[in-house]
Amino acid sequence: MTDTAKDRSRPETRRGPSMADVAKLAGVSSQTVSRVSNERRNVDEATRERVLAAMRRLGYKPNRAARALRTGRFRSIGVITFTLSTYGNMRTLDAITAAAAEEDLTVTVIRIPDPTTGTVSGAYRRLSEQAVDGVVIIFEAHLLDQADITLPDDQPVVVVDSNAGDAYAVVDTDQELGARQATEHLLGLGHPTVWHIAGPEDSFSAHHRVTAWAETLRARGITSPLAMRGDWSTDSGYRIGRELAARPEVSAVFAANDQMALGALQALHEAGRDVPGEVSVVGFDDMPESKAFWPPLTTVHQDFAEVGRRCIEKLVHAIETKEHETGRALVPTRLIVRESTARYAG
Amino acid sequence: MTDTAKDRSRPETRRGPSMADVAKLAGVSSQTVSRVSNERRNVDEATRERVLAAMRRLGYKPNRAARALRTGRFRSIGVITFTLSTYGNMRTLDAITAAAAEEDLTVTVIRIPDPTTGTVSGAYRRLSEQAVDGVVIIFEAHLLDQADITLPDDQPVVVVDSNAGDAYAVVDTDQELGARQATEHLLGLGHPTVWHIAGPEDSFSAHHRVTAWAETLRARGITSPLAMRGDWSTDSGYRIGRELAARPEVSAVFAANDQMALGALQALHEAGRDVPGEVSVVGFDDMPESKAFWPPLTTVHQDFAEVGRRCIEKLVHAIETKEHETGRALVPTRLIVRESTARYAG
DNA sequence: GTGATAGATGTTTACGTGAACATCAGATTT
C-alpha cells in the first residue's frame, strides 16, 4: 500500500542516468558523485575509482541544465553578428571559437537580422534569454540601438569592430596602423596620391580605415581624393574599380578589404590597365586566397587569432571578477608586400 | 523568532527576478506567470496584461537552465566541425544558423581537434555533455571513430559531407551531379580528357567528386588521368597547378573547389599557359570571389542555404518525433559557365 | 432551480545538481 503515489510529472523525454543512479550503483551518496564529477580532491582514491566505474557503466553524463541552474553559470558565451559572409567576421568567429575551447567554454552563435532591413521583433527576446555568461559583439555597437536591442546591463560584453571603448571593452585590429601602412607603402613607392575603396558606413573598421588613410595623406600635405564606398563585396569592388579604371590619373588604390581589391583588380584588367605597371593595388585582411590573385595582392595582414584570444581573455576576466571594464585593446597589423604594387612610373 | 532559518545556499551570482517575483507583483500564482510566459491561451486577457506589465517592470527573463531542466529540452542544436576555414564549412554553418533561427533554435559551435593530429582527450567529454537537443556533423562520419568520439546514441544526428547514409540522416550537395556537370562541360568543349585536382582523402565530398569525375570519363571510354590530391587550400592548388602546367598535354582541369582552382590559375599564369586559350579550368563551390578571378571562373554552384534548411528540417523532425531516420537527401548543383573554359584548340 | 460544463487560476511537486552543514573514523599532539 505504499507504492501508489508515484509517476507524477514525468515528461516523456527519456533522460540519462543521474548522479543518484551512479551513487546507488557505487554505494555512495550522490554528493560524493558530485565531488568526483567536479574533480575535487577530497575523495578517497578507491572511492573515486568505484564512482568512475559506475559512471562508465551507466554512461553517466552531467546534466548541464541542472548544473547551470545550481551554479548560475552556463560555461558558454554568445557571439552576436549580422552575417558570417564577410571574411573578417568569419575568421573572428573562428578565432573566438578556438580560444573559447581552450577555456572549456561553449560558443553560441546569435545572428540578428540586419537592422537596416525588416523587422526585429523576436531578436530582443532571443538575445536576452540566451543561456550565456557573456557575449562578444562583432559589429559597430551603436547599431545595437538601431536594431532595437538592448544588452542586459549585467552581462559582460566585449565588442569587436566598434568605437564603443568608453561603454564596453573593445578588442580590435589596429585599423589605423594598417591603413597607414598601406597608404605609406604606396606613397613610398612614389605615387602622388592614393585612392581609397572604403567599406560600408556603418562599419567602424571601415570608418577608421578611411580616416587613417585621409590622415596619412594630409600629413604629407596631400589632399585626399573622395573615398568611394563599397560594401565589402567583390562586386562592389568591381563596380568602383571600373570608375577608377576610367580615370587616367589613378595610379594607386587602397581597398579596405581583399575582396573589394579583387573586384578592382578585375575591373582594371578588363579596362586594360596593367597592375602593377600602371596601377598599384593594396588590400586589407590577407585572405589565404590573396596570394594567388593575379597579380598576388599586396595587403595588410590581420592577426585574427590574437583578436579572438584577447576577446576571450577579457570576457573571462569580466565574468569571473564581475568588473565592468572598458577601453580598447589593439592588435597590430603587418604589411605583406607582394606583386600588386610597384614604383610609380608616372 | 521566525526569521532565522534562511540564507542557506546562496551563490554570490546576482540573479534576475524569477517567476515568483513577477507573480507576487502581479498578484497571481507563479503558474499563471508560467502560462503567460509560454503563451498559453487559457489566461484571462486582463490577467495576462497585468502579468506582462509586471514582467516588463521587473525586467523578467525566463531562466533557460531551469526551463531546460524541467522540460528536458534545450532548444539548441550543436554543429560539430573540424574547421571553419574552408569556404564550404563556413557557408554550411552560416546556412544552418540562419535556418535554425527560423525555428527559434540556438546554435552551438563545437570545434573538435583534427583527429589526424594530437590528442583529443577532452573532446569526448565536451561533445557528450553539450546542452543540445541534436547535432549536425560537418565532416565524414567515420572520422568520428578516429577522433575517439562517440555520439550519444539517443541524440538526433544529421551529417553533412558523409556517406553514412545507412547509420545517420545525411544531407548533402549532390557531389556526383556537380562533378559530372563540370566534367561533361569540359568534354563537351572538345577536350580529349579532363585532369582533376582532388580534395583530401578523408573528405567524403572530395571522394565523391573524384569518383564521379572518373566515372564520367569512363562512360565516354576515356581512361582517366591520375587524380592529384590537394587539401582544399589555394596553396595546394598552386602546387598541383605547377605540375599540371608542366605537362603540355593538359588542356582541361577540374578542381574540386574554387580555392584550389584559384591556385591552379596562378600556376598556369606563371607558367605562361593561357587560360582559357590553352587550358580550361573549372572549380566547385561558386564562392562570391570566383567571378572576379582572372579569368572569371567557370564553376559548380552549391546551394548551401538549401543544405542548411534541409539539415534543420530533418533534425527538428527527429527531435520532435524521436525517430531515428536515415538515408541521404541530395541538393542539386548548377554549372555556372564563365570565362575560364573554352573550346579545345588542339 | 439544479446539475453539468468550460475556462481561469491556485497548489504541489520533481527535474539534477552542488553549497552548506553534519558526522564519523583515524591520525597527531600533549
Next chain:
DNA sequence: AAATCTGATGTTCACGTAAACATCTATCAC
C-alpha cells in the same frame, strides 16, 4: 589516554520552471 585535528563521506536543501492535479466561478441546458 584524553583532546584535537584532518580528511572522507553523508544529509538537507534550494536553484526556477512547468506538469499534474485541485478548485472555484460563470454559463448553459433542462
